[in-house]
Amino acid sequence: MAPRIGVVTFPGSLDDRDAARAVRLAGGESVSLWHGDATLHGVDAVVLPGGFSYGDYLRCGAIARFSPVMAPLVDAARGGMPVLGICNGFQILCESHLLPGALTRNDSLHFICRDQRLRIESTSTAWTSEFTEGQEIVVPLKNGEGSYVADERTLDALEAEGRVVARYLEVNPNGSRRDIAGISNEAGNVVGLMPHPEHAVEALTGPTTDGLAFFASVLGSLVGAGVAR
Amino acid sequence: MARVVVDVTLKPEILDPQGQAVQGALGRLGLGGVTSVRQGKQFVISLEGVLDDSRRTQLEELAATLLSNPVIEDYSLSVEDAG
Numbered sequence: 001m002a003p004r005i006g007v008v009t010f011p012g013s014l015d016d017r018d019a020a021r022a023v024r025l026a027g028g029e030s031v032s033l034w035h036g037d038a039t040l041h042g043v044d045a046v047v048l049p050g051g052f053s054y055g056d057y058l059r060c061g062a063i064a065r066f067s068p069v070m071a072p073l074v075d076a077a078r079g080g081m082p083v084l085g086i087c088n089g090f091q092i093l094c095e096s097h098l099l100p101g102a103l104t105r106n107d108s109l110h111f112i113c114r115d116q117r118l119r120i121e122s123t124s125t126a127w128t129s130e131f132t133e134g135q136e137i138v139v140p141l142k143n144g145e146g147s148y149v150a151d152e153r154t155l156d157a158l159e160a161e162g163r164v165v166a167r168y169l170e171v172n173p174n175g176s177r178r179d180i181a182g183i184s185n186e187a188g189n190v191v192g193l194m195p196h197p198e199h200a201v202e203a204l205t206g207p208t209t210d211g212l213a214f215f216a217s218v219l220g221s222l223v224g225a226g227v228a229r
Numbered sequence: 230m231a232r233v234v235v236d237v238t239l240k241p242e243i244l245d246p247q248g249q250a251v252q253g254a255l256g257r258l259g260l261g262g263v264t265s266v267r268q269g270k271q272f273v274i275s276l277e278g279v280l281d282d283s284r285r286t287q288l289e290e291l292a293a294t295l296l297s298n299p300v301i302e303d304y305s306l307s308v309e310d311a312g
Contacts, residue, residue, distance in 0.1 A: 104243065107246050149244075
C-alpha cells in the first residue's frame with residue numbers, strides 16, 4: 001500500500017491540486033483534507049499547500065493556524081509525522097510555532113514570480129533525503145510575503161543545527177535573512193519551503209522535475225520507518 | 230457596551246518596506262524632514278456588557294496570539310470604555 005499523504009485545503013488555497021498531483025506522480029496516495037476537519041483521517045504525512053488562506057487577512061497564515069484541522073496536525077507533527085508547508089503552508093507552520101521565525105513582506109514590495117535556483121543544504125529531513133547535499137535545483141517561486149525573518153540567535157541556531165534546508169542562489173528574491181528559502185524543525189519531520197516544488201514535477205508544465213524529489217523523499221522516509229509499505 | 234483598542238506595530242528591528250514606501254511618498258508630496266514611517270494595525274473591539282477581568286485576560290491572550298505575531302510584532306491594549 002502506498003503511503004497516504006494528506007493535502008489540506010483552506011478557503012483560499014491555490015496549490016492543493018498541484019500538491020496532490022505531485023504526491024501521486026511520486027508514487028503516493030493523495031488524500032484531500034478539509035480545513036474544517038477535526039481529524040487527519042489516518043494519513044501518514046501532510047502537505048500544507050500554497051495560496052492565500054483566508055485571503056491573507058490579518059497576517060498570512062494567522063487565521064488558518066486556528067482551523068480545526070490544525071489541532072490534530074500540530075499534535076501529529078510534534079509526534080514526528082512528516083509535514084511540508086509550501087509558501088502559504090510555510091507561513092502557517094511559522095504562525096503555528098512548529099517552525100521558528102516569520103515571513104514578512106518582500107523587501108522590494110513586489111510580488112515575485114520566477115524560476116528560482118536553490119541549493120539543498122540539508123538532506124537529513126523527511127522531505128529532502130532523496131537529494132544530495134549541495135545539490136542545485138530550479139523550481140518556481142511566487143510570493144508577496146516571502147521574506148524570512150528571525151532574530152540573530154535563532155538564525156545562528158538554525159545554521160548550527162543544520163536546519164537551513166534550502167537557500168536562494170544567484171538572487172535573493174525577497175530579502176530573506178541569510179538567503180533562507182526553507183527550514184526544518186529540530187527533528188527534521190517538519191519542513192517549510194517558500195518556493196514551490198509541486199510546480200516542478202513534470203516537463204510539460206515545470207521548468208524542471210526537480211521538485212519531485214521532495215515528495216519521493218517523504219515516501220521513502222515513511223517506507224523506511226515502516227509506517228507504510 | 231465596552232470598547233477595547235489593540236494597536237499592533239512591527240518590532241523595531243523588523244524591516245518595514247511598506248512604511249518606507251509611505252515615507253518616500255510623504256517626501257514626494259512635499260513634507261520635508263520625515264526620518265521614519267512605521268506602518269501598523271489598529272483593532273477597535275466593541276463588546277456587549279461590561280469588560281470583566283476574565284474577558285480582559287482573554288483579550289490579552291488573543292492580542293498576543295491571533296491579533297499579533299510575537300516573533301515580529303508588539304501590541305498594546307487599551308480599554309477605552311469598560312462598559
